[in-house]
Amino acid sequence: MVTRFQAELATASITAAFGLAVMVGATEFGIGWVKSGPEPGTFPFYMGLLVTVASIGTVVQALLSPALRGEAFLDAGQCRTVAAFVLPMIAFVVVAKLLGLYVATALYLFGSMLFQGGYRVWSSAAVAIAAPVVLYLVLERAFKVYLLKGPIESALGF
Amino acid sequence: MTRYASFACSVATATLAATIAVTLPTAAEAAWQPNKPIEFVVTSGPGGGTDNFARVVQAIIAKHKLTDQPIIVTNKGGGSGAEGYIYAKTVPGDPSKVIFGTNNAYLLPYVAKLAFTPADLTPVAALALDEFLLWVNGESEFKTAKDYLAAVKAKPETFKMGGSQSKDTDQTLTSLLEATAGVKFIYVPFQGGGAAATQLAGKHIDSNTNNPNENIGQWKAGQVKPLCVFSATRLPAGPKVSGDMGWGDIPTCKDAGVAIDRFQMPRTVWLPAKVPADAVAFYTDMLKKVSETPEWKEYVERTVQTGKFMAGAELKAFIADDDAKNKQVFEREGWLVK
Amino acid sequence: MEGFSALLHGFGVALSGYHLALMVIGVLLGILVGVLPGLGAPNGVSLLLPLTFTMDPVAAIILLTSIYWGALFGGSTTSILFNIPGEPSSVATTFDGYPLAKQGQATQALSYAFLSAGFGALVGVVLITALSGWVARFALKFSSPEYFAVYFLAFASFVGLGGASPFKTVTSIGIGFALAAVGMDSVSGSLRLTFGLDQFIAGMSFLVAVIGLFGLGELVMTIETGMKLEGIRARISPRAVFETLLQMPRYWVALVRSAAVGCWMGITPGGPTAASFMSYGLAKRFSRRRSNFGRGEPEGVVSPETADHAAGTSAMLPMLALGVPGSATAAVMLGGLMIWGLNPGPMLFIERPDFVWGLVASMYLGNVVAVLLVLTTVPFFAAILRVPFAIIGPIIVVVCFVGAYTVASREFDLWLVLAFGAVGYAFKKLDYPIAPLVLAMVIGDKAEDAFRQSLIMSKGSAAIFWSNPLVASLMALALLLLFWPLLGGIARAMSRRARGPAA
Numbered sequence: 001m002v003t004r005f006q007a008e009l010a011t012a013s014i015t016a017a018f019g020l021a022v023m024v025g026a027t028e029f030g031i032g033w034v035k036s037g038p039e040p041g042t043f044p045f046y047m048g049l050l051v052t053v054a055s056i057g058t059v060v061q062a063l064l065s066p067a068l069r070g071e072a073f074l075d076a077g078q079c080r081t082v083a084a085f086v087l088p089m090i091a092f093v094v095v096a097k098l099l100g101l102y103v104a105t106a107l108y109l110f111g112s113m114l115f116q117g118g119y120r121v122w123s124s125a126a127v128a129i130a131a132p133v134v135l136y137l138v139l140e141r142a143f144k145v146y147l148l149k150g151p152i153e154s155a156l157g158f
Numbered sequence: 159m160t161r162y163a164s165f166a167c168s169v170a171t172a173t174l175a176a177t178i179a180v181t182l183p184t185a186a187e188a189a190w191q192p193n194k195p196i197e198f199v200v201t202s203g204p205g206g207g208t209d210n211f212a213r214v215v216q217a218i219i220a221k222h223k224l225t226d227q228p229i230i231v232t233n234k235g236g237g238s239g240a241e242g243y244i245y246a247k248t249v250p251g252d253p254s255k256v257i258f259g260t261n262n263a264y265l266l267p268y269v270a271k272l273a274f275t276p277a278d279l280t281p282v283a284a285l286a287l288d289e290f291l292l293w294v295n296g297e298s299e300f301k302t303a304k305d306y307l308a309a310v311k312a313k314p315e316t317f318k319m320g321g322s323q324s325k326d327t328d329q330t331l332t333s334l335l336e337a338t339a340g341v342k343f344i345y346v347p348f349q350g351g352g353a354a355a356t357q358l359a360g361k362h363i364d365s366n367t368n369n370p371n372e373n374i375g376q377w378k379a380g381q382v383k384p385l386c387v388f389s390a391t392r393l394p395a396g397p398k399v400s401g402d403m404g405w406g407d408i409p410t411c412k413d414a415g416v417a418i419d420r421f422q423m424p425r426t427v428w429l430p431a432k433v434p435a436d437a438v439a440f441y442t443d444m445l446k447k448v449s450e451t452p453e454w455k456e457y458v459e460r461t462v463q464t465g466k467f468m469a470g471a472e473l474k475a476f477i478a479d480d481d482a483k484n485k486q487v488f489e490r491e492g493w494l495v496k
Numbered sequence: 497m498e499g500f501s502a503l504l505h506g507f508g509v510a511l512s513g514y515h516l517a518l519m520v521i522g523v524l525l526g527i528l529v530g531v532l533p534g535l536g537a538p539n540g541v542s543l544l545l546p547l548t549f550t551m552d553p554v555a556a557i558i559l560l561t562s563i564y565w566g567a568l569f570g571g572s573t574t575s576i577l578f579n580i581p582g583e584p585s586s587v588a589t590t591f592d593g594y595p596l597a598k599q600g601q602a603t604q605a606l607s608y609a610f611l612s613a614g615f616g617a618l619v620g621v622v623l624i625t626a627l628s629g630w631v632a633r634f635a636l637k638f639s640s641p642e643y644f645a646v647y648f649l650a651f652a653s654f655v656g657l658g659g660a661s662p663f664k665t666v667t668s669i670g671i672g673f674a675l676a677a678v679g680m681d682s683v684s685g686s687l688r689l690t691f692g693l694d695q696f697i698a699g700m701s702f703l704v705a706v707i708g709l710f711g712l713g714e715l716v717m718t719i720e721t722g723m724k725l726e727g728i729r730a731r732i733s734p735r736a737v738f739e740t741l742l743q744m745p746r747y748w749v750a751l752v753r754s755a756a757v758g759c760w761m762g763i764t765p766g767g768p769t770a771a772s773f774m775s776y777g778l779a780k781r782f783s784r785r786r787s788n789f790g791r792g793e794p795e796g797v798v799s800p801e802t803a804d805h806a807a808g809t810s811a812m813l814p815m816l817a818l819g820v821p822g823s824a825t826a827a828v829m830l831g832g833l834m835i836w837g838l839n840p841g842p843m844l845f846i847e848r849p850d851f852v853w854g855l856v857a858s859m860y861l862g863n864v865v866a867v868l869l870v871l872t873t874v875p876f877f878a879a880i881l882r883v884p885f886a887i888i889g890p891i892i893v894v895v896c897f898v899g900a901y902t903v904a905s906r907e908f909d910l911w912l913v914l915a916f917g918a919v920g921y922a923f924k925k926l927d928y929p930i931a932p933l934v935l936a937m938v939i940g941d942k943a944e945d946a947f948r949q950s951l952i953m954s955k956g957s958a959a960i961f962w963s964n965p966l967v968a969s970l971m972a973l974a975l976l977l978l979f980w981p982l983l984g985g986i987a988r989a990m991s992r993r994a995r996g997p998a999a
Contacts, residue, residue: 004926011922015667022674025689029681037951040684043944044677051670057663073925078720085719089712089893089917093910101901105894117886127887135898138528143535143543144230145902146195204538204828213545213831231542232905236698237680237687244694270680270687273694318953324685346640346952347683349945352820352830359818359842362639362953371834375819375841460837493685 002079004071008062016055022048088112100150102132190436191225194254198231199246201239201259206350207288207369209233211425212258214457215285218448225444227254238262238323240272246430247278253437256282257428260327264481269325269493279428281477282438283445283469286458287422290331290388292411293373294365295358296380303385303414306365310341319343320354320363325493328354331367331388331421333487338417358382369423370405370462386411388421393462405462422464424476442469503625506853509554510861518559519858523866526566527873531574533582533707534899537567537825545832553836554854560832561812561855562862564825565617568768568808569870572609572801573877577602578892580711580899585768585804587706587934588776592789592796594714599792602878603733607740607871608797612751614867615744616802619755620762620809621859631763631810632817632842638764640949641960645970647943650761650770652978654777654935664928672936675700676944683948695908702937704900708913709930711896713920715889737871747798750779754799758806765814766939768807773935775803781980809859816840816852 023045030039031046062068074082088111096104110128113119139145198216202208209231216229234242239262246257257263257279264276292303300306310317321328324347332345346363348354351372357363358373359381366373370393376382377400387393387408395406412419427445429438448454449467458465468476488494529540540563548556571583576593589609596605623631638646655669678689679699690696744751754775761771779799780789789796814820819840821827833840838848845852880888900913923930954960962968976983 007922008926011926011928012667015671018671018674021691022689025691026677029684029686029688033956035956037948037956040681040686040688044674044689047670047673047677051667051674054663054666054670058661058667061661061663074720082716082720085716085889090914092893092897093914096897096910097907101898105898108894109890112890113886117884119886127891131891131894135894138532139535139898139902143529143539144228145535145539146197146230146905147898148901148905148907204542204831206827206831209828210831210834213542234698234904236904238682238685240680240687241698244697269685271692272687272697273692315955323682326685329685344952344955346949347685348949349682352818356636356818356820357639360636360639375839375843378839378847379842381842461834 001072001076002074003069004073005062005068007073008068009059012055012058012062016052016059019048019051019053019055022051024048084116096148098150100153101147102136103150103152105132105135190253190434190440192227192254192440195228195230196225197255198229199242199255199257200231200233201235201242201257201262202233203235204233206235207371208235208239208258208260208425210461211285214454215258215427215445215448218451218453219444221453222447222451224447237270237272238266238326240266240270240274243274243279243428244272246428247274250278250430251432252430253433253441255430256441257430259426259428260288260423261426261477261480261484262326263426263428264477265484265488268485268488269495271495278431280431280433280438281473282427282429282441283467284424284426284473284476285445285449285454285467286425286463286465288369288371288425288461288463289393290327290367290369290421290423291373291408292335292365292385292388292416293358293368293377293382294385295361296376296383297361298364298383300385303409303411303416306385307335307339307341307416310343311339314342315344317343317365318346318363320346320348320357320366321368322349322351322354323347325488325491327423328367330484330487331418333491334418334421335367335416337487337490355382374399374462384408386414386416388418389464390420394459396459424468424480425463445469500625502849502853503857505850506855506857507860509850509854510558510857515555515558515858516861516865518555519562519862519865520869522559522562523566523569523862523869526563526568526866527570527573527870528566529563530567530570530582531877532899532902533574533580533711533895534703534902536571536583536703537564538828539902540567541825541828541832545828548832548836553833553838553848553851554858556832556836557829557851557855558858558862560829561858562866564808564829565859565862565866566870567825568617568805569610569613569866572613573606573870573873576605576609576797577877577881578711579714580892580896581703581706584702584706584938585772585808586800587710587769588772588800588931589797589804590710591776591800591931592791592793595790595792596794596797597881601792602881603736603874604740604794605792605797606874606877607737608744608794609801610867610870610874611741611744612747612754612798612802613805614863615751616755616758616805616807617809617863617866618860619802620759620806621856621863623759623810624813624856624859628813628817628845631813632845635763635765635814635818637966640946640953641963641967642764642970644943644946644950645961645967645974646761646764646766647770647939647946649970649974649977650766650774651935651939651943652974653774653781655932655978660927660929664926665932668923668928668930668933669936672933673940673944675705675933676937676940683945683952695906698904698906699941700912700937701900701903701906701909702934703903704909704912705916705937706934707896707900708916709920709923709934711892712913712917713924713930715892715896716917716921717924719889734875737874743794744798747795750783750795750799751802753778753782754802755806758803758808759810761803762807762810763814765811765820766807768804768811769938770935771807772800772804773931773938776800781977805863809863812855812859816844816855817842 026041026045029041031041092108106128110124113124198212200209200212319332351368354366355373355376358366359376388411393405398404529535541560571586572589574580574582575586575589576597579590579594581587593605681688757775758771815826821830900909950960
């Protein structure tokens with residue numbers, strides 16, 4: 001189980017790291033105040049500082065409230081449910097990068113419906129094929145907006 | 159409206175161009191034909207000068223059926239257009255990507271740390287040169303460029319010059335003007351030429367160096383007026399635009415006592431690096447045909463640009479010259495990165 | 497009423513079977529691109545732009561503006577049904593529209609949105625008709641300090657809302673402003689916060705961020721709590737649309753205030769997105785049902801929608817009269833105007849009155865057509881919620897990713913949307929407010945540019961923000977709104993003390 005306390009600390013650490021990264025990145029162009037106003041880095045630098053300081057504030061607040069340590073953020077069951085949803089999503093992006101969005105869409109829809117939705121193979125396959133076709137017709141044919149394609153499409157001559 | 163500057167062909171270039179026989183392949187010789195949809199990559203946002211340029215070319219190609227393949231226009235104007243050129247770098251040898259830009263293709267890497275160099279692009283053609291003028295508010299007391307610059311000289315860092323973006327055509331021209339006339343402006347960078355035009359009409363700035371097309375609406379209404387044009391010759395005389403003035407009635411800056419004979423921005427077309435020479439020839443030929451259509455002539459005339467088709471060695475010489483002249487300004491201003 | 501007789505003439509120009517047919521086509525196309533996140537009015541407009549080169553300018557602009565109206569309406573649909581804003585300006589509609597739909601009131605939520613949007617648009621056109629000359633002159637008074645004041649005003653009226661931890665609110669705002677700074681800085685011409693990565697050069701796309709933060713983030717929340725989309729039992733009947741129509745007069749205060757905010761932001765030009773946020777913020781601050789905001793309060797749908805459309809419509813005026821595009825779509829249309837041989841600017845009204853007033857008349861007609869068409873689509877869209885979650889869930893995921901990709905055809909945006917989804921989920925669960933982040937992203941870079949331009953103009957003197965009555969009153973109003981919750985608290989404390997001894 002993930003407690004709320006752990007989640008608060010983790011999120012605040014990430015935002016603090018983000019704030020620090022912004023501060024470091026901003027120093028490249030000067031963070032002072034010159035004759036003609038603030039330098040290019042000034043505004044991002046102070047925003048980064050603000051985020052860092054506020055994140056530390058959140059951490060302190062979390063440390064001071066013992067109730068958070070007992071409070072559940074995600075229990076084991078929820079963890080599994082979320083993972084079962086998010087991991088295929090990550091796989092979708094990886095596949096989209098390698099094989100293009102059309103193939104990724106078909107595989108993702110097929111997998112989700114078959115394994116998570118408990119649909120039969122033929123109905124899953126029908127949706128999995130119909131969706132990319134609709135996307136193709138609406139986006140590429142009608143609106144001339146071209147989606148990411150992979151080797152399979154180029155082999156088919158699209 | 160990303161715009162990048164250029165001082166157009168010097169005498170040397172012109173001579174060079176004249177001596178090199180520009181050999182354009184005819185359609186019969188161009189064996190290469192596109193076999194998939196062509197993507198026009200626009201290095202500005204929707205509605206910018208480069209965007210209009212690409213879309214006019216697209217429309218003309220479609221109307222005259224200059225290719226069988228469909229043409230898609232995509233805007234990749236991020237980072238003042240760098241996004242489009244970096245995209246070209248990721249698709250070397252792909253002749254279906256045609257990149258539309260200005261002289262920012264070779265000037266951007268000087269002023270910003272970018273992951274592309276001009277070597278990542280193959281120059282195809284330039285189709286037109288956009289002109290620059292010196293404008294003041296319509297109710298301004300100044301009648302000539304000389305009067306205005308004298309006033310600026312008397313009070314350094316008081317007069318505000320507006321322009322589009324930073325370290326870009328307008329600021330480069332402002333810097334040239336400062337060096338030539340021995341004056342000092344406060345340069346205020348706006349998002350685009352449209353904003354610079356409105357700010358001048360609203361008297362929030364004292365002058366701008368907009369292209370004709372960016373100020374024509376305000377000039378018609380008498381809200382702004384041109385003092386001189388940064389061109390070697392006067393613009394072609396046409397119908398009257400404002401009162402009894404037409405584009406042809408505006409004196410050149412040189413005649414008005416400002417020793418800058420030319421400052422123009424080319425509208426350029428590129429392919430990624432390592433594309434077959436046949437493909438370059440195909441697009442050169444196609445764009446040449448585009449530049450000869452009445453629709454193109456009409457577009458150039460309406461936007462008060464100078465129609466000038468350049469390709470091959472002539473284009474290379476132009477680029478080399480333009481590049482060197484701009485680099486000089488960048489060096490003087492300390493804009494070069496690294 | 498200089499425009500009235502001109503307008504009648506305009507109706508004569510616009511009212512023809514051909515033009516009405518173009519309006520219907522344009523609106524339908526617009527609704528379609530508006531509904532698909534990622535695609536937007538600019539796509540529809542730039543797609544049809546080449547076709548219009550051979551049309552006469554009046555017909556061409558009617559077609560293109562109709563797409564714009566359609567897209568403005570369509571953008572709210574996915575905001576309400578799936579918490580995915582179809583257009584940037586419909587982000588604020590998700591705050592109460594989605595909870596309302598979750599309670600089974602999808603039809604009502606959509607009807608509220610469309611009807612108030614239609615009202616907002618109408619007010620915007622009336623403003624253009626009645627005050628075109630004055631508005632064009634007024635807009636010329638705006639320079640960088642005034643722009644900064646307008647953004648500051650929008651921001652001040654929105655922040656400080658809700659009971660979230662102040663640390664978390666500040667974190668959220670800071671992240672939004674930092675993200676807005678990524679990419680080319682137009683004031684200095686340098687690339688900021690790119691860390692040498694090509695992917696960051698174009699900056700962070702606002703739409704990609706909201707698709708992740710709202711769309712994916714919400715979807716994971718739904719999955720985690722084991723819920724299905726709760727619109728399943730939504731009552732879908734044309735009657736519900738009419739019943740909602742009868743409810744509208746109850747929100748007249750919100751309608752009037754939001755229309756005023758929208759027109760103001762459209763002219764100045766803060767833009768429709770900032771207008772909808774500002775209007776939502778004001779509604780929440782001054783409403784009697786304050787505590788119900790964020791939980792499906794109709795006023796929280798009515799306010800941003802009215803302002804969004806009032807701003808979208810009135811923004812056409814600066815575009816035509818000054819040639820300054822207030823949005824990406826306006827920029828494409830401006831390009832079109834030039835290609836058709838028209839020069840936007842003050843003289844357009846004098847040189848081509850038939851064009852301008854034909855356009856204005858078509859704005860009346862186009863919005864009526866749009867409201868009617870979009871209302872007929874309500875039952876259809878609400879029916880989507882009946883599809884079992886096991887199918888619609890993954891399809892929404894696909895739509896989110898495809899939508900994010902189509903924003904700019906960048907592969908990297910697929911990863912970004914995933915990252916923003918994670919942020920959206922974590923923030924939502926830990927009670928970080930997301931809306932301030934989004935607003936900061938929208939106005940961050942523009943506000944910073946305006947601020948720095950102002951200081952360049954004044955050679956570093958901050959006095960420029962008080963240098964004329966216009967900017968001074970804008971700044972004063974913004975400060976007042978910023979400290980309003982504090983002032984309210986003091987007032988309450990004082991009245992409590994006053995009552996104290998008596999009790």
